[in-house]
Amino acid sequence: MRAARTVLPYFYAIGGVTLITAGIGLVQSRTAVPNLSMVYLLLVLWLGARHGRLPAAVAGVGAFVAYDYFFVPPVGTFVVNAPHELLGLILLLATALVTGQLASSLRRESEHAAVLAGEATELYELATTALRQPEAGAAIALVSRRARALPGVARFSLIAVEDGKAIVAGGEELGPELLRRAEWSFEHQTPVGAKLGLGGLDLVRVAGPNPEPLIIPLAGGVAVMVLDSATADDHQRRLLAALLSLGSLLLDRRAAAYQAQRASTLEASDSLKAAVLSSLSHELKSPIAALRAGLTSLLGPGAGLDREHQELASGLDREAARLDRLVGELLTMSRLEAGQALELGPRSFPELGGAAIERLQPRLDRRQLTVSLPADLPQVLIDELQIDRVLTNLLENALDFTPDGGRIELGARAEGDRLLAWVDNEGPMIPAADLGSIFDKFWSGRSGGTGLGLAICKRIIEGHGGTIEVRNRRSGPRFQFTLPLAPVGATT
Amino acid sequence: MSGRILVVDDEVEIRRALRTGLTHHRFDVEAVATGEEALSSAAAWKPDVVLLDLGLPGIDGFTVLTRLREKSRAAVIVLSVMADERDKVRALDLGADDYLVKPFGLEELLARIRAVVRRQAAVAGGAAVVRAGDLEIDLERRQVMVAGREVHLTPTEYELLRYLALHAGKLVTHTILLREVWGAYAVGEAQNTRYVVAQLRRKLGDDPARPKYIATEPGVGYRLRVDSNEIQTPT
Known part of the structure; x- marks a missing residue:
């Protein structure tokens, strides 16, 4: 015939x-x-x-x-x-x-042209069916089955890689050794035995009587297959390459779904931490609130305390206020350590400086304050509440070490793609040995300090991708830190 | 100063301390422990100021605040152990007049009470000219002067300044400014208010690092700094 x-x-x-x-x-x-x-x-x-x-x-x-x-x-x-x-x-x-x-x-x-049109139609139909599957897993299985059905394809599996571990997402199961090789291939993005070229699948190794599996890393996983190259012609290799692209897309989708699920789990554990901290905060702060409200009520004119007892009550109130500060800083530190998310936005640094100064105004009134924050400083990309905390802590620290009438300076200037800000005080020099440890938790240079204020500053600044350091100038210590500038073109 | 103060707090020691302290400063004080009692007391006793704790058993502080605003003209100062700015913004958006983080000393609370009472009087009197230092906002003529020199503002800038002036001394949130200046259908973007405030400060000659007129509360909003003695009521 x-x-x-x-x-x-x-x-x-x-x-x-x-x-x-x-x-x-x-x-x-x-x-x-x-x-x-x-x-x-x-x-x-x-x-x-x-x-x-x-x-x-x-x-x-x-x-x-x-x-x-x-x-x-x-x-x-x-x-x-x-x-x-x-x-x-x-x-x-x-x-x-x-x-x-x-x-x-x-x-x-x-x-x-007729062959190509046939391929295109077939691929189109397969892709549409696969992408319509609500679950990536079903679509991956579909593509694997189609690839396996091609003449010359002896085995075919699509492998997903989750947290570095290879998992068969579609096609035949693989032994542990082959899975390990798939992980390696994905991690190094190195194909074994064949690679995806422009025209289709290029075989690097000539297939012998017992063909070795080909391992091809894709964007979201790995394809592992065994080809009988004697029967796999151009047309089939082209189809195979197209199926691999489709598989890659689907593995990517699967990875995205996996990430989203993981993120929501993490979020749940984050919100649990936040709930515990918020309840803890309530439990610790309520008694202090009662103490301070009660003690300060005793100081009023109608309370009828004599001078000596008034001093006693006011001393106790100062202690309660200190306890409040310590609890507040411990909670702030716990929140930061629990991985509080940054709410970044382009912000005016001078505006934040102004707000921190205003909050501390009664105490700052007794010092000479110099502010050198030009109104035209470029904007910074920050979480404003966290940076507000840094400025408040650094200014409070400066106040604690500066005697009445002493000078404090808050300033900033742009340097390259960063903002460099500083808080100077005229307090005593910091011993060279302490310069490195001053930002450590519970390091405190004064009685009554919590030892957390500067540690909080360091954590926040580093969380913003900046650096913070202290150095001695002739007139006193300078605390300086950097912040990222907001991209140009962002609105105010 | 005298007036009626309703204290709403589930902690008995706080209620006792505030009742004692405020009575010594010649206020009439009633203290209740739950939101339900607070609402009935607000309706029957008609306090001038309500000190409202947010963490109440039963109906929570935010709900009490919303219901209070529906039928009471009392000034509401929210007291909370939560220093979270989101709670602060939410309380202010729901119509709280001020927000004080616990623990606080009695002097600070008294200062806040005096401020809200004065503001209420000023708003009720319908101040025609609001002054903050050498800034003068004439609400009838829609005229803004700095040190006697007129400043020309865009309509948006003027509306924002006018709203701050109408609530001089009060902390106004970004959300409220967006709603009041841009309207109910404003596509909410706090960046709008930040931008307009930056422009306003520039025109008024106000240094953001040492503001004389418009103070910033990070994460919350703005406040027109005004000495209440300078709020004039039309004669």
């Missing part, structure tokens, strides 16, 4: 040439028609378009020989006398060969 199909075109070629030769002979015997040899070209054209290059060439050569023998004088021989007859014959042959060639390449292209 197959043999008949391959021989048949040549039969058409020879039969056709014979028929046309007879036809031309019949016409020529009655009347002289020039260029009748052109009729052969019709046959060549049809053969080229229908059956390819070789039958067309056979017909072309046949036409050349038959025309020469039967019609070119001297008729009945292969001899050609006149040079113009020879030229005509050669032209006939050349035209026949070129025509056959052109027709057959047209045919090949249209066949190729």
